[in-house]
Amino acid sequence: MTEQTPDAARPAGSRPGGTDRRVLAPLALAQFICSFAGSNMNVMINDIGRDLDTTVQGVQLAITVFLLVMAALMIPGGKLTDRFGRKRCFLAGLALYGVGAVLSAMAPGLGVLILGNSILEGVGTALLIPPVYILTTLLFTDVTARARAFGIIMAAGGAGAAAGPLIGGLITSAISWRAAFLFQALVIALILALSRSLVDPLPPDPRRHFDIPGAILSAGGLALVVMGILAADQNLILTAALLAAGALVLAGFLHWVRTEERAGREPLLSTSLFRDRGSNLGLVTQNLQWLLLMGSSFTVAAFLQVVRGYDAIQTGLIFTAATVGLLASSLAAQHLAQRRPQRTLIMAGFTLTILGIAVLIGLVAGTPSPWAFTPGLALIGLGLGVMLTPSVNVVQSAFPEQRQGEISGLSRSVSNLGSSFGTAIAGTILVADLTKNAYAAAMTTLGVLGVLGLVAATLLPRETPKGDTSAASPHD
Structure with missing residues (x-):
């Protein structure tokens, strides 16, 4: 059997059609389900607490440990793709994730839930997510095609995080919280079936050193x-x-x-990855974007259930505004990338998100109506959707394909660390005193961090990153 060269194995990234869809479907679904797993438990706080005889802090611990395991192992996961191959790591991660989802569905107590959801799903995610971004960068070389591909993947990820409370709430109310984990296992099975069409553009190197x-x-x-x-x-x-x-x-x-x-x-992470100013600032914006997304999701969901007494489906329905806003702006990524610089889009995204947080604080303090959450959540969703894709593109495009394993692992680790920080920081403030004042304090803290993200965005270079493969392919 002849070995394909990288160029021969690579579908033309700039060519629309069935090949692109077959490649993107499993990658986008994988990002969707991993993001879904990080937020869907937010609406199950009361149900899991009653069933497993635990507290809000116990459920928060399970959520945060899942995000933490992802963040801590994402860099090693990215490096393993070079040694064992991107597709092989992707499939192994999916299998491990599926086992964790089934174990979580059968959990008799918090300890088993943490083992299945936080540990096994977390490790599985750390193995499967870096290949999603490496393969996208390698297979789509044209900047417009790559923006479209990342737009679809980030839309799927953002939708998973934003729609997690809604889908999780519907499943929990209609069946039980355990069925939400079975739903994840079914999606994993679908991704495994779709992944047969994936081709790894670069051969694995078993001799590659692992630190x-x-x-x-x-x-x-x-x-x-x-x-x-x-x-x-x-x-x-x-x-x-x-x-x-x-x-x-x-x-x-x-x-x-x-x-x-x-x-x-060869170390686990080369210090040369931090010599590109644009990439460094892009990593900062990625971290803060996911911090804002997961922090606001946990804060609002916990407040609605514990303080307002809403059930899982009511809480999930309120998050529909954020889901719609995020999907609309994420799917417009290709159109926006053709007309606006990435720096401008990231700045606009932080501005909309900060405004959404301010609206959430003001309207919720002024009225007990559940509709008070809609405008703020919609603005947060729009803002996050606008900036998720360009932030990823700034970082990934700053390096040639030989370094995609390293930078993808670092990029995803930074993003998932932001998710961990968001849940940990906002959750710590909130669960210490579950009142309206604690809710305002948690959201205000997130708003201040959003301002830091806006400052980082203004410092991004105005020009196209030097390593943008649309300008010069590593094979040229």
Whole structure:
């Protein structure tokens, strides 16, 4: 059997048609279900709590650990694609995720739920998500086609996160919260069937070095930081100790990386990835975008259920405004990319999101009507949809395809770390005092972080990133 060259294996990214759809369908669905898993439990807080005899903090822990495992293992997951192949890692991640979903559906207690949902699904996601972005970057070389592909994938991811409460609420109310995990398993089975048409453009390199000490240090440091944030509502001394320990471990990771580079060995993460100013700022915006999305989702969902007493389906229906707004703006990514610079789109997205948070705080404080949430959530959805795709494109396009394993792992880790921070920060403020004032405090904190994202966006370079493969393919 003859081995395909990268160019021969690659469908023409700029050519619309069935090939593109067959490639994008499993990739977009994979991003959808992983994002769905991060937010659908938000509307099951009361149901899971009653069934498993746990608390809001217990459910928050399961959600945050899932996001944390993804963030901590995404960089190693990205590096493994070079050694074992992108499609192989994608399929292995799907299988592990499916097992975790089935185990979660049968969980007799919080511990098994954390094992299935937080650990197995989290590890599976860390294996399958980097290939989604690597394959998209490798298969779609034209900037317009890539913007369209990333637009579809980010729309699927954003829709999964935004529609998670609605779909999860419908399933929970109609059947049970356990059925929501069976729904995930069925989607995974569909993705596995669709993935038969996927072709890996680059051959795996089994001899590629994998930095095990670096993987342990990076994952441990990130875990300690998020655990420190989670402990803030219980013990400030413990929080300070965990944050300090996390900072020390991450400093040790950086020292290890530099030692490996000086010795001529390949580290888990090359320091050269951080020498591109546009990519660095793009990573900051990615982190804050997902922080805002998951933080606002958890805050609003917890407030509606615990303070307002809404059930899962009522809570999910309120999130429809965010889902519609995010889908509309994400699917317009190709059209917007042709007419506006990526920097402008990211700035506009943060502006709309900050405005949405302000509207949410003001209207909810002024009236008990559930409709008070609609305008703010719609603005947040529109804002996030506008900027998710250009932020990814800024980062991915700044590097040639030989480095896509590294940058995809880093990019997804940064985004999922933002999701972890969003749930941990907003959740810690909220569960400490589940009242209207705590809700306002959590949303205000998110608004301030949104302003930081807007500042980062204004600092993005105005010109096209140097590594944009639309200008010069690595094969040229």
